[in-house]
Amino acid sequence: MPPTTRVSGSSSWAGRPSPGGAGTRQATVALRGPLTAVVLAFYRRLPLDSPGLEVFGERELLEFWLERATFG
DSSP: OOOEEOTTSEEEEEEOOOTTOOOSSOOSEEEEEEHHHHHHHHTTSSOTTSTTOEEEEOHHHHHHHHHHOOOO
16 A cells, blocks of 8 residues: 655655555554655664654554565
8 A cells, every 4th residue: 555645745655454455444544644754664673662753543454564574
């Protein structure tokens, strides 16, 4: 799922495990913060508890996904 970016320099990413594909329902988990911080968290270079990052919803799902996802 691609991140949602805003012109202000902040970013949020939302994910929902769904066999039915995309929809308009609320995400199971979301990560919000400055774009650089969100990207660094995805690369596991910044802990999810870092100042400026906010995790909404099921943090365990985000941690599960980050443990298994590879970038680059």
